[in-house]
Amino acid sequence: MNKPFSPLITIAFVAATSIFMVNCKNETPPAEAAETPALATIAIAKSPFGTTADGQAVDKFSLKNKLGMQVDVITYGGIITAWTAPDKTGNYANVVLGYDNLAQYEKATPYFGALIGRYGNRIAKGKFTLDGQTFQLETNDGPNTLHGGVKGFDKVVWTATEHPVDNGSALKLTYVSKDGEGGYPGTLTSTVVYHLTDDNALEVSYEATTDKKTVANLTQHSYFNLSGDFTKPILDHELTIDADKYLPVDAMLIPTGELKAVENTPFDFRQAKTVGKDIGQKDDQLTKGKGYDHCWVLNGQGFRKVSTAYHPSTGRLLEVSTDEPGIQFYCGNFLDGTLPTPGGGTYAHRTGFCLETQHYPDSPNQPSFPSTTLAPGEKYATKTTFKFSTR
Numbered sequence: 001m002n003k004p005f006s007p008l009i010t011i012a013f014v015a016a017t018s019i020f021m022v023n024c025k026n027e028t029p030p031a032e033a034a035e036t037p038a039l040a041t042i043a044i045a046k047s048p049f050g051t052t053a054d055g056q057a058v059d060k061f062s063l064k065n066k067l068g069m070q071v072d073v074i075t076y077g078g079i080i081t082a083w084t085a086p087d088k089t090g091n092y093a094n095v096v097l098g099y100d101n102l103a104q105y106e107k108a109t110p111y112f113g114a115l116i117g118r119y120g121n122r123i124a125k126g127k128f129t130l131d132g133q134t135f136q137l138e139t140n141d142g143p144n145t146l147h148g149g150v151k152g153f154d155k156v157v158w159t160a161t162e163h164p165v166d167n168g169s170a171l172k173l174t175y176v177s178k179d180g181e182g183g184y185p186g187t188l189t190s191t192v193v194y195h196l197t198d199d200n201a202l203e204v205s206y207e208a209t210t211d212k213k214t215v216a217n218l219t220q221h222s223y224f225n226l227s228g229d230f231t232k233p234i235l236d237h238e239l240t241i242d243a244d245k246y247l248p249v250d251a252m253l254i255p256t257g258e259l260k261a262v263e264n265t266p267f268d269f270r271q272a273k274t275v276g277k278d279i280g281q282k283d284d285q286l287t288k289g290k291g292y293d294h295c296w297v298l299n300g301q302g303f304r305k306v307s308t309a310y311h312p313s314t315g316r317l318l319e320v321s322t323d324e325p326g327i328q329f330y331c332g333n334f335l336d337g338t339l340p341t342p343g344g345g346t347y348a349h350r351t352g353f354c355l356e357t358q359h360y361p362d363s364p365n366q367p368s369f370p371s372t373t374l375a376p377g378e379k380y381a382t383k384t385t386f387k388f389s390t391r
C-alpha cells in the first residue's frame with residue numbers, strides 16, 4: 001500500500017536526491033551514499049498551493065528528473081501547472097499554459113492542465129442507458145455534458161501518495177467519486193500516476209474500479225505551446241496524427257457516428273504539416289469546431305506512438321503514445337484573450353493545443369464505438385506518455 005505524503009518522506013526524498021545528483025555527475029559518491037539503497041527516485045518537493053473556496057488545502061508537488069525537467073502538479077484537479085522542456089540549445093522553459101494561483105483555477109479555466117473524468121469529452125444530452133436504466137448527468141455544455149460535468153475530476157481535490165519508481169520521480173493521485181456524483185452510477189475509485197522518467201517522458205497511468213456498472217473515460221488536458229512563449233499562436237507547430245479517419249461532429253461537437261477518411265481533408269495529419277496550414281480552409285467541420293476540436297480514430301492498437309508535435313525554431317519535439325483508440329486534438333479555439341497569464345498578459349486565441357488521448361466522445365450513446373462501460377470486478381487501465389526531445 002502506498003503511504004500518504006508526510007514531511008518526513010519528503011525530507012528523505014530530498015536527501016536521496018542530493019546523493020543522486022552527485023552520482024549523475026559521475027563523481028565518486030560519498031561512502032555513506034554507496035550504502036544507501038533505492039536512490040533512484042528523485043526528490044518531490046511539496047509546498048502549499050492555497051485553500052479551495054470550500055476550505056480544502058491544496059498542495060503542489062514538483063517532480064524532477066536527472067536531466068532537469070520539472071513537472072508541477074497540484075492536488076486540485078491533478079492539474080499540471082508547469083512543465084519544463086529543453087530547446088535545442090538545452091534551455092528549459094515552461095511549455096504548458098496555466099495559472100500561478102488556485103483562485104484563478106477555481107474562477108475560470110478551460111481545463112488547463114487538468115485530469116478529466118469521469119468522462120472526458122461530450123455525452124449527448126448528458127444522458128445514457130445501461131442495462132435498461134437511464135442516467136441523467138448534470139449538463140454543462142448547452143444541453144450536453146462535457147468533461148465529467150459541472151464538477152468534474154478537474155475540480156476536486158485528489159489525495160497524493162508516495163509512488164516509488166526506479167528512475168525519475170512519480171506521484172500517485174487518488175479520487176473516490178461517490179455513487180450518483182454528477183449523475184453517474186457507481187462509486188468510482190480512480191488513481192492516476194504521473195511518472196516523470198529520466199528520459200524526459202511523463203507517463204500518465206490511469207486506473208479505476210467501480211461498485212456498479214458505469215462509464216469511464218479519463219484523460220489529461222494540458223495545453224502545450226512548445227515555443228515557451230505564450231503570446232505566440234501554436235499555428236507554426238508541425239503536427240502528425242497517425243489516423244486515417246476522424247469523427248465528424250454536429251454543431252454541438254457531438255460525433256455524428258460517421259468515421260470519415262481524412263484523405264483530401266484539412267484533417268489529414270498523417271504527414272507532418274503545420275497546424276495553421278489548412279485551418280483557414282472553407283470546411284464545414286472546421287466551421288463547426290471553430291478550428292480543430294475533433295477526435296481522430298487512431299490507427300493500430302495497443303500502446304503505440306500516435307502523434308507528434310514539433311516546434312521548428314526551438315527544436316522542441318513532443319511525442320505522444322497511448323493505448324487509447326482516439327485522440328482529441330483541440331487547438332485553443334476558445335481562448336479569446338480574457339484569461340490571465342501569470343506574467344500579467346492574457347491567453348490569446350490559439351496559443352495552446354491539447355492532445356487528449358481517450359475513447360471516442362459520446363461512446364455511451366454510440367454502440368458502434370469502442371465501449372466505455374466499466375463493470376464491477378473489471379479494472380479500467382490506460383496509459384499515455386508525453387515524451388520530449390529536440391531535433
Ligand code: GLA
Pocket residue numbers: 110111121146253293328330334354356
Ligand atoms: C475540449 C473540448 C473543447 C473545449 C475545451 C475546453 O478540448 O473538446 O471543445 O471545450 O476542451 O475549452
